[in-house]
Amino acid sequence: MSASMSGRTPAEPSGTGTPLRIVLADDQTLVRSAFAMLIASAPGMTVVGEAGTGREAVVLARSQRADLVVMDIRMPDLDGIEATRLIAAADDLDQVKILVLTTYDTDEHVVEALRAGASGFLVKDTRPAELLDAIRTVAAGDSLLSPGPTARLIARVLRTPDPGTAAEPAPGVLEVLSAREREVLALVARGHNNTEIAQNLALSPLTAKTHVSRIMGKLSVRDRAQLVITAYESGLVTPRTALQPPA
Incomplete structure (x- = not known):
């Protein structure tokens, strides 16, 4: 990998x-x-x-x-x-x-x-x-976490019935996040670093880093790896959408 x-x-x-x-x-x-x-x-x-x-x-x-x-x-x-x-x-x-x-x-x-x-x-x-x-x-x-192997692995574990169908994020998990923070989280799950997130969302790298840190705090996770797991398990990102370029 x-x-x-x-x-x-x-x-x-x-x-x-x-x-x-x-x-x-x-x-x-x-x-x-x-x-x-x-x-x-x-x-x-x-x-x-x-x-x-x-x-x-x-x-x-x-x-x-x-x-x-x-x-x-x-x-x-x-x-x-x-x-x-x-x-x-x-x-x-x-x-x-x-x-x-x-x-x-x-x-x-x-x-x-x-x-x-x-x-x-x-x-x-x-x-x-x-x-x-x-x-x-x-x-x-x-x-x-390489996006390809990670997407396939999580799909296997979660036994996603239809990887091509985007699910609504579980409210109990992601309701604490703003719309912008959900966008940032989705990009983290796709494998983007802070600089790439900033470029995709027209932010400064420092602002992107701040968003990631706040998301980790709000979701009470240890690091970016757990953010990826949360993004998949909540349905914010699916194995297929994770491998597609951002809109």
Whole structure:
């Protein structure tokens, strides 16, 4: 899958130049070792811990002050979904980003991981450069959700009866948003960054960013990945309309 939502080169995370602190969570030692070697070869990143279970991932994220956890979904003791949920819910771990790994991009558990607080997902056979780009993208605060795979995945999970029929947004979910905010949310779900949203709606990038932040606050979601899930589940965006260019 693409290494970013719109195919752009991911921005370097802001900060003081301190390397990104990464925890690798996978029950396969060989997988962890391969990822650790790859990350060690990249500037600006360091692996501060390796976990074989979801519970270990939560402990290491806290004790090692991790910036990001590369999280496998299927692990013993505590799976990646529950581990993600625990990290996302912990006040002292609110800076930790989660990048979920899965064997197939049709894995229905991916949606649950995104709901739980993950910022995106990659398949395990992704190319090394894409994994490094994905880490940078998520650490910088962006979602890693390619519109095509995401649309197909959510359609499968939600079992949309007619992907070509636009549903009315669920009032209980989106009634707190203004008409403009719904337009912004739809563009987020289509994979647009703030600059692209600004161009589509004739706004300044700062105004677009402000709209996105307000939407996240109103919907009480952790990041843009959860905004995408909300847009699909509410019916504001359907798998077919997500792949169409904006009007």
